[in-house]
Amino acid sequence: MDQLKGTRILVTGGAGFIGFHLCKKISDSTRNLTIYDNLSSGKVENVKHLPNVHFVKGDILDLKKLRSQEKADLIFHLAAQVVVPYSMENPIEDFETNARGTLNVLEKARKDDARLVFASSAAVYGNPTKLPTPEDHGFNPFSCYGLSKVVGEEYCNIYSKQYGLDVTILRLANVYGPRCHGVINDFLDKISRNPEKLEIIGTGLQSRDFVHISDVVEALTLSAVSENAVGKTFNIGFGKTTKIIDLAKMILKLLNLSDKTVITTTNVSWKGDVNTIWFDMSKAKKELKWHPQVSLEDSLREMLLERKMIDVDNAR
Numbered sequence: 505m506d507q508l509k510g511t512r513i514l515v516t517g518g519a520g521f522i523g524f525h526l527c528k529k530i531s532d533s534t535r536n537l538t539i540y541d542n543l544s545s546g547k548v549e550n551v552k553h554l555p556n557v558h559f560v561k562g563d564i565l566d567l568k569k570l571r572s573q574e575k576a577d578l579i580f581h582l583a584a585q586v587v588v589p590y591s592m593e594n595p596i597e598d599f600e601t602n603a604r605g606t607l608n609v610l611e612k613a614r615k616d617d618a619r620l621v622f623a624s625s626a627a628v629y630g631n632p633t634k635l636p637t638p639e640d641h642g643f644n645p646f647s648c649y650g651l652s653k654v655v656g657e658e659y660c661n662i663y664s665k666q667y668g669l670d671v672t673i674l675r676l677a678n679v680y681g682p683r684c685h686g687v688i689n690d691f692l693d694k695i696s697r698n699p700e701k702l703e704i705i706g707t708g709l710q711s712r713d714f715v716h717i718s719d720v721v722e723a724l725t726l727s728a729v730s731e732n733a734v735g736k737t738f739n740i741g742f743g744k745t746t747k748i749i750d751l752a753k754m755i756l757k758l759l760n761l762s763d764k765t766v767i768t769t770t771n772v773s774w775k776g777d778v779n780t781i782w783f784d785m786s787k788a789k790k791e792l793k794w795h796p797q798v799s800l801e802d803s804l805r806e807m808l809l810e811r812k813m814i815d816v817d818n819a820r
Contacts, residue, residue: 507729508533514576514618515539516564516609517583519546521684522623522676525717526580526724531556538573540564541583550683564605571611576618578728581609584653588627589774591649602652603659610663619670619734621727622660625653626677626713626741626781635745636784639675639737647776657737670734672727677741677783681717681803682810687748688714691755692811701766702756706773708749713741713781716798723794732791741783742796754801758808 511534517523518539523546531537531554539551542563551557562569564583584602585591591598606622613620627650628643645651657673664671680688694702723740727733746754749767756762788794808814 506533508578508725510534510536512536512575512577513538513580514573514578514612515580515582517541517546517581519543519548519550519559520582522679522717522720523580523582524550524683525681526582526721527551527554527557529721530725536574538576540570540573564608565600567608567611570608571615573612575616576612577616579609579613579616579618579620580724580728581606581620581622583609584623586625586649588647588649588776591647591652592775595648598648599652599655602649603655606656607659610659610669613669613671614663614667619728620660620672621724622656622671622673623724624657624673624675624737625650626675626739626783627778628654628657628675629778629781631778631780635780636743636782637739638784639739639787646778649776664735672733672735673737674723674727674740675737675783676720677713677715677739677781679717679720680714682807684717687712687751688755688804688807691752692807692813695755695759695761695765696811696813699759699761699765701768702752704748704752704767704769706748706769706777707771708752708767708769709747709779710773710777711745711747711780711782712751713743713745713783714751714800715741715796716800716803719796719798723788723792726792726794730792736791738788738792738794739783739785740788740794741781741785742800743783743785745780745782746800751800755804755808758801758804759813
């Protein structure tokens with residue numbers, strides 16, 4: 505991306521799923537890219553082969569170390585505790601990482617006068633009363649994770665208004681793709697171990713807005729260079745919702761296992777699990793000029809091919 509040439513970029517959480525794909529795209533655009541990650545969930549193997557990358561093992565809760573990093577012009581803040589059940593069992597740790605950690609990153613941005621793109625979450629909406637859900641719906645978090653992301657967003661807004669920091673907030677739906685975690689990866693792992701049975705946590709009637717990692721990376725980079733993005737919040741999803749049980753059936757159909765694999769449900773979800781995520785994408789399409797390109801079914805085929813769970817002929 506030509507607009508990022510010469511830009512000094514810091515990516516927190518850059519060794520994780522989203523971070524890896526983002527850094528892979530932007531590493532050719534700048535010779536000054538720093539990945540700052542404590543490797544609690546990320547892997548240094550994800551990024552060690554990337555060109556023009558300086559890796560620092562560090563925690564966003566270590567403000568002194570974070571602030572001591574080379575001056576940045578642009579910060580992508582991706583580092584977070586993202587597991588909803590874990591947030592319910594460990595609310596203090598979740599708060600420290602997602603709220604205090606975000607505050608520390610904002611302090612680094614304020615020190616450097618850097619532009620900041622903050623990865624927030626659909627969890628800030630909880631169980632929304634309007635579907636599809638627009639950005640002005642308001643906060644109604646249903647989990648400690650969602651609440652900590654709300655706090656992070658509010659600090660971003662304060663730093664924007666009071667300190668003049670250039671901040672963009674992206675509320676991400678369910679991001680998936682190569683090297684992902686989450687329900688899709690969970691299903692594929694379970695089927696690989698036992699193709700005769702697939703257990704769904706919950707009723708299977710929960711529905712999610714699945715957005716491919718390549719589309720998310722495009723949204724992140726657009727947010728970093730578009731003047732129209734400064735001071736704004738955008739939903740980043742596909743704009744379509746899919747029931748988890750339908751996702752399971754879609755995967756089984758692609759694997760030719762529809763009549764062979766028995767789907768079961770626990771009928772009990774974890775604390776903090778929401779019913780429906782379905783984004784209104786009008787604002788991002790109009791103001792950010794961003795349009796998701798990758799459909800769920802097409803990318804599922806690619807993931808199955810990558811895992812060698814189907815061959816090329818069956819993928820057609």
